Amino acid sequence: ATILAACMFGSASAADMTVGFSQIGSESGWRAAETTLTKQQAESRGIDLKFADAQQKQENQIKAIRSFIAQGVDAILVAPVVATGWDDVLTEAKDAEIPVVLLDRTVDASEDLYLTAVTSDLVHEGNVAGKWLVDTVAGKPCNVVELQGTTGSSPAIDRKKGFEQALSGNDNLKIVRSQTGDFTRTKGKEVMESFLKAENGGKDICALYAHNDDMAVGAIQAIKEAGLKPGTDILVVSIDAVPDIFQAMAAGEANATVELTPNMAGPAFDALAAYKKDGTVPPKWIQTESKLYTQKDDPMKVYEEKKGLGY
Ligand code: GYE
Numbered sequence: 001a002t003i004l005a006a007c008m009f010g011s012a013s014a015a016d017m018t019v020g021f022s023q024i025g026s027e028s029g030w031r032a033a034e035t036t037l038t039k040q041q042a043e044s045r046g047i048d049l050k051f052a053d054a055q056q057k058q059e060n061q062i063k064a065i066r067s068f069i070a071q072g073v074d075a076i077l078v079a080p081v082v083a084t085g086w087d088d089v090l091t092e093a094k095d096a097e098i099p100v101v102l103l104d105r106t107v108d109a110s111e112d113l114y115l116t117a118v119t120s121d122l123v124h125e126g127n128v129a130g131k132w133l134v135d136t137v138a139g140k141p142c143n144v145v146e147l148q149g150t151t152g153s154s155p156a157i158d159r160k161k162g163f164e165q166a167l168s169g170n171d172n173l174k175i176v177r178s179q180t181g182d183f184t185r186t187k188g189k190e191v192m193e194s195f196l197k198a199e200n201g202g203k204d205i206c207a208l209y210a211h212n213d214d215m216a217v218g219a220i221q222a223i224k225e226a227g228l229k230p231g232t233d234i235l236v237v238s239i240d241a242v243p244d245i246f247q248a249m250a251a252g253e254a255n256a257t258v259e260l261t262p263n264m265a266g267p268a269f270d271a272l273a274a275y276k277k278d279g280t281v282p283p284k285w286i287q288t289e290s291k292l293y294t295q296k297d298d299p300m301k302v303y304e305e306k307k308g309l310g311y
Helices: 002-010 030-045 060-072 088-093 121-137 156-167 184-200 213-225 241-251 267-277 299-306
Strands: 018-024 048-053 075-078 100-104 116-120 142-148 174-182 206-210 233-239 256-259 285-288 291-296
Touching: 002 174, 002 241, 018 030, 018 060, 018 267, 030 048, 030 213, 030 267, 048 213, 060 088, 060 100, 060 267, 075 267, 088 100, 116 121, 116 267, 121 142, 121 156, 121 174, 121 206, 121 233, 121 256, 121 285, 121 291, 142 184, 142 213, 156 267, 174 184, 184 213, 206 213, 213 241, 233 241, 233 285, 267 285, 291 299
Parallel strands: 018 048, 018 075, 075 100, 100 116, 116 285, 142 174, 142 206, 206 233, 233 256
Antiparallel strands: 256 291
């Protein structure tokens, strides 16, 4: 009878949860897929999702979180646009006893201000990209340009750090230009154009490292317009594994990418359901995988597989 009662009343159903989601915006294909999958995951679990798009602004995220607290939601998901400045609003959520789960980016705040963070190892991603480049150029001199993500965001900080770690001790590789492209295609293209101009029309550039695929896709366009061949004249390595980069890889115009799953919400909702059911506290970090793909990995096949998975 006890077991039956437990089944009837204590099942791990998330169905009666209302969850607020403060999303950054839609700067990249990866971000758009994350939004789609979060909505799908909520729907399939019967979760009532309140979605707020912050248009890249932290102040909008803070407003959205305050409004979720005022509405008395059961939990809050937040993809924090930048790493700092969260202490006050996270403390307000904690005081209201509303668990917060960080999605895809981390914050510089005390760990007890959130339940868990579902992210990749962002330093490791940069490291994987850097190691690929070190191995590929195999000791040859190589001037690298870097397109950084959004200034002050944890992926921009960590992907830079991990990449630099991989390059350190390899004096043949030098980062000659590094600037933000804000994780967007448009800015990726714009900033790459300025890099090309500044580096002898691109002839002095051997490789591009972009903190996400969208900036790489924009930069590939700029490289072509400058009359050079992306993927051969200038090697291209980036992060996310969105469908478009596999098309570019199939065309020989991109070389490598590090995969980031857009399904951060699935593990987040699982953790929230267990927490809600019997107070199970998840680990502080739910880490997603980071797999390297190159042109050898049948990019068109991966493209087909990716299409439809939120993209
Ligand atoms: O790589 C990029 C997006 O926060 C880790 O944000 C995420 C990054 C992702 O805009 O495409």
